Each structure stands twice: as C-alpha cells, then as structure tokens.
Amino acid sequence: MLHLVISTIGEISWLCQFKTSLLLSRRRAALNNLKKEQWTNNEPNKKQDILMKNQKRTTIYDIAKKLNLNASSVSRALSNNSNVSEATRKLILDTAKELNYKQNSLASNLRKGHNQTIGVIVPRINQNYFADVIAGIEEVTYQKGYNLVICQSNESSAREVKCVNTLINQHVSCIVISLSADFEDDKHLQTIKEHGIPLIQFDRVAEHLDTFKVLNDNEQASIDAVSHLIEQGYKRIALLEGPQNLNIFRQRKAGYLAALKKYKVPVLPELIKENAWTKELGAESTKELLNLAEPPDAIFASTSDFSALGVLEVATKMGLKVPEELGICGYSNEAFTEITSPSITTIDQYSVSMGKTIANLYFQEIESSEKDNNPKIVSIKPKLIVRSSTLRNKTEGY
Amino acid sequence: MLHLVISTIGEISWLCQFKTSLLLSRRRAALNNLKKEQWTNNEPNKKQDILMKNQKRTTIYDIAKKLNLNASSVSRALSNNSNVSEATRKLILDTAKELNYKQNSLASNLRKGHNQTIGVIVPRINQNYFADVIAGIEEVTYQKGYNLVICQSNESSAREVKCVNTLINQHVSCIVISLSADFEDDKHLQTIKEHGIPLIQFDRVAEHLDTFKVLNDNEQASIDAVSHLIEQGYKRIALLEGPQNLNIFRQRKAGYLAALKKYKVPVLPELIKENAWTKELGAESTKELLNLAEPPDAIFASTSDFSALGVLEVATKMGLKVPEELGICGYSNEAFTEITSPSITTIDQYSVSMGKTIANLYFQEIESSEKDNNPKIVSIKPKLIVRSSTLRNKTEGY
DNA sequence: TTAATTTAAGCAATCGATTGCGATAAAAAT
DNA sequence: ATTTTTATCGCAATCGATTGCTTAAATTAA
Numbered sequence: 001m002l003h004l005v006i007s008t009i010g011e012i013s014w015l016c017q018f019k020t021s022l023l024l025s026r027r028r029a030a031l032n033n034l035k036k037e038q039w040t041n042n043e044p045n046k047k048q049d050i051l052m053k054n055q056k057r058t059t060i061y062d063i064a065k066k067l068n069l070n071a072s073s074v075s076r077a078l079s080n081n082s083n084v085s086e087a088t089r090k091l092i093l094d095t096a097k098e099l100n101y102k103q104n105s106l107a108s109n110l111r112k113g114h115n116q117t118i119g120v121i122v123p124r125i126n127q128n129y130f131a132d133v134i135a136g137i138e139e140v141t142y143q144k145g146y147n148l149v150i151c152q153s154n155e156s157s158a159r160e161v162k163c164v165n166t167l168i169n170q171h172v173s174c175i176v177i178s179l180s181a182d183f184e185d186d187k188h189l190q191t192i193k194e195h196g197i198p199l200i201q202f203d204r205v206a207e208h209l210d211t212f213k214v215l216n217d218n219e220q221a222s223i224d225a226v227s228h229l230i231e232q233g234y235k236r237i238a239l240l241e242g243p244q245n246l247n248i249f250r251q252r253k254a255g256y257l258a259a260l261k262k263y264k265v266p267v268l269p270e271l272i273k274e275n276a277w278t279k280e281l282g283a284e285s286t287k288e289l290l291n292l293a294e295p296p297d298a299i300f301a302s303t304s305d306f307s308a309l310g311v312l313e314v315a316t317k318m319g320l321k322v323p324e325e326l327g328i329c330g331y332s333n334e335a336f337t338e339i340t341s342p343s344i345t346t347i348d349q350y351s352v353s354m355g356k357t358i359a360n361l362y363f364q365e366i367e368s369s370e371k372d373n374n375p376k377i378v379s380i381k382p383k384l385i386v387r388s389s390t391l392r393n394k395t396e397g398y
Numbered sequence: 399m400l401h402l403v404i405s406t407i408g409e410i411s412w413l414c415q416f417k418t419s420l421l422l423s424r425r426r427a428a429l430n431n432l433k434k435e436q437w438t439n440n441e442p443n444k445k446q447d448i449l450m451k452n453q454k455r456t457t458i459y460d461i462a463k464k465l466n467l468n469a470s471s472v473s474r475a476l477s478n479n480s481n482v483s484e485a486t487r488k489l490i491l492d493t494a495k496e497l498n499y500k501q502n503s504l505a506s507n508l509r510k511g512h513n514q515t516i517g518v519i520v521p522r523i524n525q526n527y528f529a530d531v532i533a534g535i536e537e538v539t540y541q542k543g544y545n546l547v548i549c550q551s552n553e554s555s556a557r558e559v560k561c562v563n564t565l566i567n568q569h570v571s572c573i574v575i576s577l578s579a580d581f582e583d584d585k586h587l588q589t590i591k592e593h594g595i596p597l598i599q600f601d602r603v604a605e606h607l608d609t610f611k612v613l614n615d616n617e618q619a620s621i622d623a624v625s626h627l628i629e630q631g632y633k634r635i636a637l638l639e640g641p642q643n644l645n646i647f648r649q650r651k652a653g654y655l656a657a658l659k660k661y662k663v664p665v666l667p668e669l670i671k672e673n674a675w676t677k678e679l680g681a682e683s684t685k686e687l688l689n690l691a692e693p694p695d696a697i698f699a700s701t702s703d704f705s706a707l708g709v710l711e712v713a714t715k716m717g718l719k720v721p722e723e724l725g726i727c728g729y730s731n732e733a734f735t736e737i738t739s740p741s742i743t744t745i746d747q748y749s750v751s752m753g754k755t756i757a758n759l760y761f762q763e764i765e766s767s768e769k770d771n772n773p774k775i776v777s778i779k780p781k782l783i784v785r786s787s788t789l790r791n792k793t794e795g796y
Numbered sequence: 797t798t799a800a801t802t803t804a805a806g807c808a809a810t811c812g813a814t815t816g817c818g819a820t821a822a823a824a825a826t
Numbered sequence: 827a828t829t830t831t832t833a834t835c836g837c838a839a840t841c842g843a844t845t846g847c848t849t850a851a852a853t854t855a856a
Contacts, residue, residue: 060842061843071842073806076805076845079843079844104842113811115504148548149548150548152540159540339711339737339738352524473814502811508813
C-alpha cells in the first residue's frame with residue numbers, strides 16, 4: 001500500500017492539481033511492480049478484486065436464467081408486488097442475495113419515468129445556514145427514500161444556470177433553489193417550470209415568479225430587531241445592508257425603515273451603509289460610521305453575523321463599550337455569536353426546520369396531488385435572540 | 399397565491415409534520431376556489447402550466463420525426479461526435495432548442511453503463527468540517543461535469559448501510575465516505591468493493607480495509623500540539639479523547655502519548671478523559687479534572703474545538719486565568735476559535751483542500767486508468783495554529 | 797365431469813439514448 | 827466511364843427494469 005504524506009499548503013495545492021511529478025512517477029513504478037506480483041502469485045482475493053472490475057453486475061435476467069424463469073417474474077418478486085407464488089418469490093429473493101443483486105435505479109427510473117431525487121442548488125454548501133437547510137431537507141427526504149443531488153452556484157448565476165440544466169437533464173423530481181448573489185435574470189427558473197419540474201425557492205427568491213416558496217419573514221425580523229434597539233434607548237441606529245437585488249436584503253432594509261417610522265425616528269441616510277456583507281466589509285463600514293461627526297450609537301448588521309463580528313472587533317479596538325456606548329445586532333444566529341464577549345444579539349432563522357419544511361412541502365403538496373399545483377408560500381418568522389451586545393437595561397434581560 | 403405565516407417553534411414543528419389541520423383545510427378550500435377560477439377564465443399561461451404536467455418531454459425521436467431523420471443522427475449531432483453533416487447538425491441543434499430539448503441522463507447513463515455521479519456519505523452535512531470537505535469535492539467534480547449525491551448517516555451505522563445500498567443502486571461512479579461514530583462492522587464497505595465501485599474513505603476510516611484513503615495525520619498533529627504545550631512549560635497535560643473505535647481518535651491519543659514520551663513526561667491516567675466530544679461533555683470533564691487534588695495545568699481537547707470551548711467556559715467561570723493557569727488546545731480550527739477571549743490554539747485540517755484532494759484522487763487515479771486500481775493513501779498533515787490560549791511565553795508568539 | 801374462476805408465469809413492448817454495422821449517394825481517383 | 831473512397835445517415839440491438847396482456851395451470855364451483 002502506498003502512502004503519500006503532504007505537509008505544507010504548497011504541497012496540498014500541488015496535490016489538488018495533481019500534476020505529474022517525480023513523486024507520482026515513482027509511485028507508478030512501484031505500482032507496476034505490485035501489479036506484476038499480483039499476476040504471478042495468484043492470490044485469490046486480489047484476483048477477485050481485479051476481475052470484479054470487468055465483471056458485469058448481476059441483473060434480473062441473470063437471476064431469471066439461473067432459475068429458469070422470466071425476468072418479469074423476478075421483477076415482480078423483487079418489487080414485492082403481485083402475482084408471484086410464495087415459493088418462487090423466496091427462491092428469487094434467495095438467489096438475488098446469493099448473486100449479490102442490486103437494482104439498477106437508472107433502468108428502473110427510466111422506465112418509471114421519474115427519478116426519486118431532489119436537486120438542491122445553493123450559493124455555498126459550506127455556509128452554516130445553507131448546510132443546515134440541506135441537512136433538514138435530507139432528513140425528510142431520506143425517510144421517503146429520496147436522494148439529494150447538491151450543487152453550489154458559488155454565488156454566480158452563470159454557474160447557477162448550468163446547475164439547473166444538469167438537474168433538468170437528471171430528471172429530478174423537484175428542484176430546490178436559493179439564488180446566487182448576482183441574481184438578475186430568471187430565465188433558468190422559467191425553464192424549470194417549462195419542463196414540468198416542481199420548483200421550490202427558499203430564502204433568496206425571485207419574488208415575482210409564481211413558484212412554491214419557503215421564506216423567512218425578514219421584514220418582521222428586522223422590525224423586531226430595530227424596535228428592540230430603540231426600546232433599549234438607542235437613538236442613532238445605523239444599518240449595514242446587503243446587495244439590494246436580493247429580496248432578503250431589500251426586506252431587511254424595509255423592516256429597518258418600518259421600525260424607525262413606527263417609533264418616529266428620523267431616517268439618516270449617512271447611517272445606511274451598502275455592501276457590508278463580510279466581516280471585513282462590516283469592519284470597514286463601521287470605521288466610517290464611527291468617524292462621522294455624529295456617529296451612531298447602534299449598528300444593525302442586517303447582512304450577517306460575520307458583519308456584526310467585524311463591527312464588534314472595530315468597536316473593541318476603538319475602545320467603545322458594547323453595549324453601553326454602541327449596540328450591535330447581527331443576523332443568522334451563527335454559533336459564535338453566543339461566545340463573543342459580549343455575546344451578540346442576533347436573529348435565528350430556524351434553518352434546519354426550514355429545510356424540513358421545504359421537503360415536506362414537496363411531499364405533502366406537490367408529490368401527492370398531481371393536479372393541485374398551485375404554488376404556495378410558507379413564511380417562517382425568525383426569532384430575535386437578545387444577548388448582551390444590545391442589552392443596556394439589564395433589568396429587561398435575563 | 400397563498401401565504402402561510404409561521405411564527406413559533408411549535409408551529410414550525412407542526413409544519414414539519416404537516417398534519418392535516420384547520421389551517422391546512424382552510425387552505426384547501428381557498429385552493430379549490432382558485433382552481434375553479436382558473437378553469438372558468440381561461441388564462442393562457444395558467445393553462446399552459448397545467449398542461450405542462452401531463453405533457454411528455456421532447457426526446458430525440460421528436461426531433462427526428464420533425465426533421466424526417468433517424469434518432470441516431472440526432473443523438474450524434476447532439477453529442478457532437480461524428481458523421482453528421484454540418485447542415486443537418488445545425489438543423490438538429492436549432493430544432494432541439496426550439497422544442498426545448500433536454501437530454502435524459504437516465505437513458506444516457508443506462509446505455510453508457512455509468513453514471514457521472516459521485517456519492518458522498520458523511521455523519522453530518524451541517525458540521526463545518528464535513529461541509530467544507532463536501533464543498534471542496536463539489537468544486538472539482540463540477541469542473542468535470544460530475545454530480546454529487548449527498549447522504550448523511552447521522553452518526554448511525556445502520557443508516558450508513560442504507561445509504562451505501564442506495565448509492566450502489568444508483569450506480570454511482572465512486573463512493574466517498576467518512577464513517578459514523580458507532581462504526582464497528584465494515585461489511586457494507588466490502589459490498590461496495592464487490593460491486594466494482596471505487597471507494598474512497600476519508601478522515602474516519604476503516605484502517606484495515608484496502609481502499610483509497612485520504613487522511614489527516616492526526617498523530618503528528620497531536621504530537622505537535624502536545625509538544626507545543628510542553629514547550630510552553632505546562633507540566634500536567636490532560637487529554638479529552640473521543641470514541642476509540644474511530645481511528646482518528648485513537649491516533650490523536652497515540653500522538654498525545656508519543657509527545658509525552660518524547661519529552662519524558664509521565665502519563666497520568668487520571669488526566670485522560672473518555673468521551674468528551676461535545677461542548678457539554680467537555681465542560682463536564684473539565685470540572686472533574688479541575689477538582690482533582692492535583693489538577694492539570696493544560697487540557698488538550700483532542701475531540702473538537704467545541705469541547706475546548708466547554709473547557710474555556712468552565713475555566714473562566716472558575717476564575718482560572720487562561721493561558722497563565724490553564725492552557726487549552728482544541729482541534730479543527732472552527733471559525734469561533736479565533737474570536738473567543740482568549741483565542742483558542744487549535745489544529746487546522748485544510749478541510750476544503752481535503753475535499754479537492756479526494757475528488758482529484760478519483761479523477762487522476764481511478765477514473766483515468768481502469769486497471770491500475772491499487773489503493774493509495776494520501777495523508778495530509780494538519781497544521782497547529784498557535785493562539786493565545788496556550789501562549790504563556792509571549793515572546794515566542796506574535 | 798365439465799365449466800368457471802383464480803393464480804402463476806411468460807411474452808413483448810416500453811422508457812430514451814447510444815453505437816456498431818450496413819446502405820446509399822456523392823465525391824474522388826483511376 | 828468505371829471503380830474506389832468518403833461522407834451521411836438509417837437500421838436495429840442494447841442498457842435493465844417494468845407492466846399490460848396473454849396463456850397455461852390449478853383450483854373451485856356447478
């Protein structure tokens with residue numbers, strides 16, 4: 001057995017590209033020796049391993065031939081359906097096990113005209129929120145014997161289009177999507193509908209498009225957050241906002257404005273910062289905000305908790321006391337918000353539940369009744385999690 | 399369009415189960431009304447939507463028929479392969495677009511005898527490490543036009559077996575797996591090999607099994623971590639260890655022991671705590687350790703950063719100064735380790751790179767050369783990230 | 797004992813794309 | 827003008843499972 005040890009990042013990236021190199025060729029040489037050995041001393045198991053590769057998998061025809069039966073009977077016995085005598089069924093099941101038979105889902109699905117698979121397209125698989133949603137979807141689909149095909153658009157709509165096409169080709173039973181950040185055109189979503197594939201959008205959606213949707217009530221959540229800030233006595237509340245081509249960020253801004261209006265707090269344009277999505281951008285914007293002649297006394301990082309973290313770090317570095325001198329509220333309830341000091345007030349989106357809701361929407365509303373395909377919208381109200389970073393009046397808290 | 403608003407956790411779990419309820423039936427009633435409307439006023443697009451469901455998708459035969467050609471020509475034109483005149487090719491491509499043709503991958507793969515799909519089984523999709531690895535795999539497979547089918551075993555080997563069977567049925571080109579926590583039996587992995595499906599194990603592997611493996615050098619990483627602790631002057635170093643049926647935890651323990659031996663530090667059994675995987679268990683073990691007559695002056699939470707976080711919280715609560723009175727080292731380089739106070743020393747596993755390595759291993763070593771299937775092991779050396787939680791000698795650090 | 801009914805199993809078409817082989821016509825070579 | 831080559835395209839089998847229909851056998855009823 002060969003063993004490669006990689007110890008530096010450089011080597012890893014080399015490995016990732018896997019260019020032919022000295023090491024690799026050396027390995028090949030070693031390999032050839034091994035192969036020779038294999039053919040000379042006839043170890044049975046090794047040989048079997050190799051034969052296995054050229055060997056075709058057993059089909060229902062193999063089972064049928066062995067038992068002098070017709071493939072149709074084998075199929076029926078295996079699908080446990082009808083019109084097979086108990087005796088032959090047992091016979092078939094036994095030989096199936098003996099021959100190590102596994103169904104070919106490709107053939108089965110082709111014939112049956114559907115594919116028990118749900119395709120999921122998200123901007124990034126390894127982003128907490130999306131990973132959670134996917135886990136939730138998987139939890140439910142697994143129970144139903146469905147599989148999940150996962151694609152990531154990497155926040156690029158060009159790539160998103162390709163993912164959509166692949167999934168259409170795969171004849172998936174349903175496509176679940178959350179749009180990439182540079183979303184503009186919904187032609188690819190139309191294509192999905194044109195092919196009769198149920199479409200469920202979640203979180204980042206094309207609002208005008210008439211499809212199933214599972215949403216967070218971003219506006220209400222923002223209202224709650226900003227209201228909380230106001231009730232804590234903050235007067236000048238800044239907003240870090242995300243790309244306005246995405247519905248979620250528009251809604252969060254709307255909520256911010258609505259809350260200010262509700263409490264008759266004037267809207268100050270200089271306190272609204274665009275494009276403060278990441279920790280770095282959040283930090284950047286914070287510096288600008290705090291250097292204003294009249295700086296804010298609270299910042300609502302509506303884009304993400306990472307942004308809020310950037311805010312917190314800058315504030316700490318500038319010697320501002322949080323929450324006394326600056327209130328900070330994030331969005332998403334990332335795990336770390338609980339353990340920063342002070343802990344960060346944020347909004348929980350029930351991401352795993354959201355995934356389950358999505359899957360259940362498919363099974364209960366789409367898969368079951370063929371005709372009744374009137375797109376529904378399910379909105380989940382996120383929950384404000386109040387923590388130290390906004391808790392001026394300690395009496396109110398825990 | 400219907401709109402459901404969910405506002406409490408209770409309602410969400412209700413929605414997840416989707417029991418028929420008042421609300422649901424009310425929605426149905428509303429729906430029926432809508433349907434009636436639809437049938438009375440013949441909105442063309444709505445009608446089209448409904449027809450779409452019953453309408454079969456266009457196949458190469460449809461294109462062939464329309465052009466008075468044979469399906470084989472259409473197939474050849476579409477696959478861009480051979481023996482089709484430029485004129486008819488253009489004709490075919492145009493009508494394909496016109497008829498909104500999409501290939502049926504099921505049929506194609508069935509005929510070609512393979513499925514450009516890689517199956518991935520992980521304990522939990524929404525765990526940073528695994529999500530990162532999956533993202534890395536996807537990054538590479540996407541480039542190659544392969545798809546990813548993701549399953550989660552939920553740390554249960556029973557479920558893992560089912561996932562394996564599904565993937566075998568799907569005729570995936572390769573199975574990538576990281577074992578569940580209760581791993582004992584490898585029969586299902588044998589089955590994969592018996593079906594001639596390449597198997598790549600990563601991180602948590604069955605060591606004795608002769609398959610491709612992509613590993614982290616856990617032992618070396620632990621040696622580095624514990625050596626670092628010793629060099630920082632810690633004398634009584636405790637270990638929080640994970641389930642010993644998993645190779646990774648055995649190796650981490652081995653590294654711990656090796657480092658102690660190297661520095662001739664005696665091994666004290668009372669400083670080794672089993673099963674301290676989660677934050678809660680880590681905290682629990684820490685309480686026990688710190689209540690010893692001779693408590694440790696450092697704790698290596700080899701299970702995870704979450705465990706280390708538990709340690710930190712207990713230490714802080716007990717008024718112990720970190721790193722002066724207690725050194726803490728975690729494992730995995732979770733995002734939060736950087737922002738705790740003090741920040742936590744940990745070990746980075748290059749998870750995304752690891753995913754890329756896995757995928758490249760498949761493409762370069764397995765897919766390319768059919769015969770040369772001698773399992774290789776790629777070992778990636780993780781990197782110790784020294785942070786404040788173990789930095790007694792400030793001079794050494796940054 | 798014969799007719800009616802049930803049960804079990806086979807036959808053959810089907811899902812949609814691919815591909816080796818053969819046929820035809822056009823182009824090139826002799 | 828005839829033969830050879832080449833370019834196009836059609837034919838039909840194939841991948842493996844499913845399923846409606848038919849037939850043969852077995853069981854029951856008359």
